[in-house]
Amino acid sequence: MIETKLGNIFLDKCFMNASGVYCKNLDELLELNNSNNVGAIISKSCTLELRHGNPNPIYWDDGKTVSINSSGLPNHGYNFYIDENLTSKFTKPYFLSISGLCIEDNIKIVEESIKNTQISGIELNLSCPNVIGKPQIGYDFEVMDLILLEVNKIVNIRKNVDKQFNFGLKLPPYFDFSHFDKVANIINKYNIDTITCINSLGNGLVVDYESESVVIKPKGGFGGIGGTVVKPIALANVRKFSELTNCDIIGCGGISNGKDVFEHILCGAKAVQVGTQFYIEGIQVFERLENELLDIMKEKGYNKISDFCGKLNIIN
Ligand code: DHB
Numbered sequence: 001m002i003e004t005k006l007g008n009i010f011l012d013k014c015f016m017n018a019s020g021v022y023c024k025n026l027d028e029l030l031e032l033n034n035s036n037n038v039g040a041i042i043s044k045s046c047t048l049e050l051r052h053g054n055p056n057p058i059y060w061d062d063g064k065t066v067s068i069n070s071s072g073l074p075n076h077g078y079n080f081y082i083d084e085n086l087t088s089k090f091t092k093p094y095f096l097s098i099s100g101l102c103i104e105d106n107i108k109i110v111e112e113s114i115k116n117t118q119i120s121g122i123e124l125n126l127s128c129p130n131v132i133g134k135p136q137i138g139y140d141f142e143v144m145d146l147i148l149l150e151v152n153k154i155v156n157i158r159k160n161v162d163k164q165f166n167f168g169l170k171l172p173p174y175f176d177f178s179h180f181d182k183v184a185n186i187i188n189k190y191n192i193d194t195i196t197c198i199n200s201l202g203n204g205l206v207v208d209y210e211s212e213s214v215v216i217k218p219k220g221g222f223g224g225i226g227g228t229v230v231k232p233i234a235l236a237n238v239r240k241f242s243e244l245t246n247c248d249i250i251g252c253g254g255i256s257n258g259k260d261v262f263e264h265i266l267c268g269a270k271a272v273q274v275g276t277q278f279y280i281e282g283i284q285v286f287e288r289l290e291n292e293l294l295d296i297m298k299e300k301g302y303n304k305i306s307d308f309c310g311k312l313n314i315i316n
Contacts, residue, residue, distance in 0.1 A: 001294060004039070004270050004305050006248045007166040007193030009093050009120055011039030011271060014261075014293075014305060015286050018252050018275030019045050019097035019123060019170065022283075024075055026086060033090050037286035039271065040092050043081045045099035045125045048108060050077040054130065054218035059279070060206060061227060064256060067276040068206045070130040070216055070223035073099060078109045087118035094118065095168065099125040101134060103147055110151050114158035114165070121166025121193070124151060129172070129202030129224045136202060138172040138183075145186045152190040159191065168194035168250070173201050173233045174240070184244035196250040196273060197237035200224025226276040228254045235267045242268025242310055258292020268310040 004014045015038050022028040024044040032041040053074025061067035080086065081096055096113050100106035106124065113119055126138040126147070137143050148169075155167045169192060174180050187195065204225035206215045214221025234253025242249045251269030255261055256277040264272050278285050302308050 001297065001303065002290065002305060006040070006168075006250065006271055007121070008164045009040070009166050011093060013037055013039035013286075013290065014265070014271045015289060016040050016042055016250070016271060016273045017278055018273040019043065019125065020069070020071065021275050021278045026089075029086070030089060031283050033092050033094075035283055035286055037290045038092065040095060040120070041090065042095040042123055042273070043097050044075045045073060045097040045128060046075045046078040046081050046109065047073055047099060047101055048078060048105045050080075051075055057216050058218060058223075060215035061276060061280060063280065064277075065227050066206060066229050067226040067279070068204060068216055068223040069200065069226070070218040072130050072132070072218060073128060078112065082113045082116050082119060084116060084118060087116055090118070093120035095121045095123050095166065097123045097125050097170070099128045101131065103143075103150065106147060107150055107154065110154045114154060117162070120164065121168055122155070123168040123170050123194070123196060125170045125199070127170055127172035127199035127202070129200065130218065132219060136172050138199075141182055141186060144183070145189075148186065148190050148192070152192075156191060166193045167191060168196060170196040170199055171237070171241075173198040173230070173237055173253075175233075177240075180237075180240040180244060184241065187241075187245050187247065192245075192247055194250055195241050195245065195247045196252050197241055198230070198234045198253045200226045200275075201230050201233060226253070228256050228260070230254045231260060231263075235263060238264055238269050239267040239312065255289070258289055258294075258296050261289055261293045262296050262308075265305055265309050266312045268312075270305065270309060
């Protein structure tokens with residue numbers, strides 16, 4: 001009922017984790033792999049070298065509506081995530097999230113990762129808001145174009161021998177139509193299979209009223225905003241990029257129940273990733289979301305995702 005395709009890769013379920021949530025360590029990745037309700041897994045965004053990340057506290061949420069994080073890319077270094085001793089353990093499609101600190105790092109990680117035939121694809125993260133002194137590439141269209149040009153060349157080496165390999169991007173939220181057009185025009189120059197919309201809404205600030213303090217430590221309290229509050233922005237980005245590109249869209253942002261999943265798919269998402277709600281609820285979230293989505297589909301008379309994917313009604 002909820003099988004789907006991303007590029008040429010088949011997923012038996014339309015659910016994934018959002019990169020960053022419970023996907024840094026082996027036990028976390030295996031828990032995702034072993035879930036009956038998850039269709040594919042994605043790693044924590046990796047860098048060239050191991051990183052310990054920002055000082056605690058780095059995460060806060062109010063239980064549902066708003067989360068804020070500034071982890072600072074803690075990860076074991078890309079070698080950990082592309083090691084065949086790790087990737088051979090996975091039975092589901094496995095995507096590597098890459099967030100190199102400069103163009104050269106991204107190129108090196110992509111070059112090395114395409115050698116591992118057990119990796120189903122990459123999600124190039126152009127939208128990490130939390131590394132001090134490093135602006136989000138997704139908001140610098142010239143640099144974005146340059147990186148995509150180089151990465152596309154390398155990925156095509158793998159695609160020439162493996163049509164299944166998936167080249168994906170993770171983008172920040174955009175707000176202006178002119179920016180959607182500019183980014184889509186860049187993306188459409190390359191051989192990109194998927195776009196994940198959206199990363200957290202960068203550099204928000206949450207205040208604790210009682211203590212009159214920020215709630216996380218890094219960057220004086222600034223961090224990426226997630227939770228149900230970002231859903232309308234996520235839906236707008238899903239909708240726009242599904243209209244403006246031929247990429248398969250992975251919806252991410254504000255998903256806490258089956259209705260949210262349904263809305264993402266209605267706006268054009270072929271699969272969804274869950275971040276804040278996965279963080280709050282743990283692995284069980286995927287079983288609940290699947291059951292809730294199946295109930296909605298049954299009630300509305302839909303048998304498969306393509307019955308309603310992108311079929312949002314507009315008012316004339
Ligand atoms: C981190 C946050 C992000 O939103 C992201 O895309 C990558 C990394 C982090 O703080 O670790």
